[in-house]
Amino acid sequence: MxxxxxxxxxxxxxxxxxxxxxxxxxxxxxxxxxxxxxxxxxxxxxxxxxxxxxxxxxxxxxxxxxxxxxxxxxxxxxxxxxxxxxxxxxxxxxxxxxxxxxxxxxxxxxxxxxxxxxxxxTSAIAAPAYAGIPVTHREVARSFAVLTGNTQEGDAHYERLSGVDTLILLMGVRNLRAIARDLIGAGRAPETPAATVQWGTTPRQRTVTGTLQTIADEVERAGLEAPAITVVGEVVRLRDTLRWFDTGPLLGRRVVVTRTREGNSDLAGVLRARGADVVELPLIRYAPSGDLPTLYRTLSQLGTYSWVLLTSNHAVEELFRQLDEMGLDARAFGAARVAAVGPATARALERHGIRPDFTPGTPGAAHLGGDLPASADARILHLASHIAEDALEEALGARGLNAERVELYRTEPAEPTDAELQALRDADVVTLASGSAARALADLAGTDFPVAVMGPQTERAARAAGFTHVTVAADATLDALADAAGTAGA
Known part of the structure; x- marks a missing residue:
């Protein structure tokens, strides 16, 4: 049963x-x-x-x-x-x-x-696409067939494929010479264009081209091995025009993206689209507040504050998780106005039904504190990690404003695996999006490698932690941080 x-x-x-x-x-x-x-x-x-x-x-x-x-x-x-x-x-x-x-x-x-x-x-479609080879094209190929190149799995009956425009061979590197010979023997023209793509869609992708008669020699000369696929047909001629992935500015460059274990990194996707070999490395993890009585008392009085300040995406998620635990929802804000440190945090709030009343024109805690439109008698609450930097409070203090900071969650070191630590040692550059990540990285692996950081606040934290090879993104966007990762250490 x-x-x-x-x-x-x-x-x-x-x-x-x-x-x-x-x-x-x-x-x-x-x-x-x-x-x-x-x-x-x-x-x-x-x-x-x-x-x-x-x-x-x-x-x-x-x-x-x-x-x-x-x-x-x-x-x-x-x-x-x-x-x-x-x-x-x-x-x-x-x-x-x-x-x-x-x-x-x-x-x-x-x-x-x-x-x-x-x-x-399937790699039969994706690997050629990443190599700039469409398996069909209105002008040159209206059909394709996917074949196994493993001769252990039976006779391919190549003569039956005479009317198929594009042939895609999987698992055929070891038998490529024999397969090419058999295809020619079955009537396929020896000068038919061919290409072999190794590790398609990854930063290790390599492509060689030739003809059906020469492709085995080209693959052997280049040292290509499994996993690889071979494309045979006129569509291979389009590679020179349509190749895009293996011309990426970060192709083959190993970039370690530091993140929290709970989070997903949008930066990783931007870097991969540019050809980078990305390793996502958790350096910190989030834990519940160590002072829940104070937190619950504060949240129960949320509507009594003039302003509630949130300085990270996780702060937003943890806030609403705690409100849910208490049987509350967005109505707990009452008349309180809400400020977000930047666009990403603002979007996180909007997903929970709260449109921020203020987001600084330049993202960052110091800009939030310097530009917050609060009156002198405003009662301000900052919900943050227990190790949040003082930049926000210092900027408010310089204006004669005071903020009550309450521990919403704790930021603790993660424990990377041996494989993750090796990837870190092999990295060309490491990205840092926060001061806490900079400090955690320094504690974990030292500071003797290039880092790319987003924003002056993170730059200061990185330099204070001992990093000397620091490249700062031109602005607070993922594209800019990816640009910085491309030049850091170069």
Whole structure:
């Protein structure tokens, strides 16, 4: 009998770029109790499931670390353990495109374990696209076929493909010479353009081009190995015009993006779009306030303040979480006016139904304190971390204004894994978006590497912590910080 909660999600992890994971896949990972992931699933995706037990069941090329039959059995076993568990099977590319997902689904069906299939972006389409090669084009290709290049999986019957404009070969690097010879023997012209893309959609992407007759030599000369796909057809000629990803200004540059464990980094997406090899490193984590009685007493009187100041996105989220715990909502603000430190914090407030009464023209705590339109007798509340910097209070004090600061949450050091620490040591540049991140990074790994920072306040904190190679973003935007990451240390 199948346990009541048993459920398996067969998830296509996409071709490598973590930004190509689907929203549905993220939801399934967040609900998972156990995650089985393979060699081609980007480890970055595991940040979506910090609550889950993770099990590596990788297969690489012709060397199988675990047999497919054993993976099938493990899926069922984990789903049925502990009265039933939600299991996510994270597979590179798409579940059913040469991914043997059908066999895993059949194993679940035989065992009576409910399952779902979450399709993924297949490398057969994505890798050529990132290399500037559309698999179809109105003028040169109206059809395509996806083939396995693994000759162990049977006869390809290449003569049946004579009318297909574009051929896409997966898992074919080792057999490329023989495949090209067989395609020519089946009638494909030797001068047909061909391209091989290794590690498509990732900062490690490399592409070589040639013809069907020469592509094996070009791949061997360049030293390309699996994972790679080969495209054969006239569409390859479009690469010189349509290539975009491997011309990115940050291609191959390793950038460590410091963040909180709970947060998602929009900066990482901007950097990846420019070709950077991004590692998201949690340096700090958030914990509940250490003085809940004072916090609850303050929140119960929120409407008695003239101004409530919020200086981070997390402050907004924690504030509404605590209000919910108390059985309150946005109406608790009463007549109090609300100020946000910058546009991102303002948007966080708006998601909770509060449109800020004031946001400084230049984001930053010092600008908020210097420009806040408060009267001399205003009662001002600053809800923040226990280690929030004093820039806001100092700017208010210079104007004769006083603010009551109450601990809304605590900021504590995170504990990076050995792999994360190694990535930090290998980085070309590290981005810092806050003073607390600068101090945490200095405590964790020292200060002997370039950093890119957003804003003068974070620059001061970084220099005070001991960093000397500091590049400051031209303005308080993610694009500007990405620009700074491109020049830092160069």
């Amino acid at each position: 199948t346990a009541a909660r048993a459920f398996v999600s067969l998830i296509g992890a996409g071709p490598g770029d973590p930004g190509l994971l689907t929203v549905r896949a993220v939801e399934a990972l967040r609900r998972a109790d156990v995650v089985l992931f393979d060699y081609l699933a980007n480890p970055e995706l595991l940040r979506h499931c910090p609550q889950a037990e993770t099990i590596y069941v990788g297969k690489k090329g012709f060397s199988e670390y675990i047999r497919q039959e054993d993976i099938n059995a493990l899926l069922v076993q984990k789903a049925q353990e502990n009265g039933g568990q939600r299991v996510a099977r994270l597979k590179g590319g798409d579940v059913y495109v040469f991914g043997r997902g059908g066999e895993e689904a059949e194993a679940c069906a035989r065992a009576g374990v409910p399952f779902e299939v979450v399709p993924g972006v």
